[in-house]
Amino acid sequence: MTLEGHYYYGLGRRKAAVAQVRVYAGHGPFVVNGRPIEEFLAVPDHRFHALEPLRMLEEMAVGISARVTGGGTRGQAGAIRLGLARALVAMDADNRPKLKQAGMLTRDPRAKERKKPGLVRARKAKQFTKR
Numbered sequence: 001m002t003l004e005g006h007y008y009y010g011l012g013r014r015k016a017a018v019a020q021v022r023v024y025a026g027h028g029p030f031v032v033n034g035r036p037i038e039e040f041l042a043v044p045d046h047r048f049h050a051l052e053p054l055r056m057l058e059e060m061a062v063g064i065s066a067r068v069t070g071g072g073t074r075g076q077a078g079a080i081r082l083g084l085a086r087a088l089v090a091m092d093a094d095n096r097p098k099l100k101q102a103g104m105l106t107r108d109p110r111a112k113e114r115k116k117p118g119l120v121r122a123r124k125a126k127q128f129t130k131r
Contacts, residue, residue: 007065008091012083015111017071021064021083023091028063032080040068046077053085053104057095060088078108 007022030051032040041047054060066083068076085104089096099105113122120126 008087010083010086010088010090012079012081012086012107014078014082014108015071015075017068017075017079019066019068019076019079019083021066021080021087023084023087024063024065025061025091026063027061030064030066032066032068041073041077043073046073049074050077050080050084052081052102053088053099056098056102056104057088062088062091082107 005024007024010021010023012019012021030037037047037050041050054062064084064087066080068079070076071079081104085099089099089105096105115122118125
């Protein structure tokens with residue numbers, strides 16, 4: 001299984017996950033790290049989230065290849081989503097307004113807050129005892 005020819009590239013990030021997404025014109029499989037997306041993202045909700053840009057554009061005929069590193073499955077799905085949206089904009093600039101309006105071209109900045117000194121976690125303190 002090889003996807004050949006000209007492709008469009010998009011980089012997506014979410015939390016600690018980074019996705020490098022390539023979109024090929026014409027029909028083709030959706031492969032993530034050499035595996036079908038159904039196998040890589042086994043949770044249907046994560047798969048639904050990752051494929052949202054394609055649904056916004058009425059199921060365009062494209063082949064997709066992605067390489068994802070870091071993070072968990074939800075973060076990886078978010079990274080694929082952003083990378084796919086950026087690649088679809090690179091493929092056709094007319095896709096930009098629709099994806100932008102849906103908020104798919106914005107990187108989600110939410111990430112884990114760092115632990116502070118003297119606390120148990122980022123904001124949780126040890127239980128206070130008066131006596």
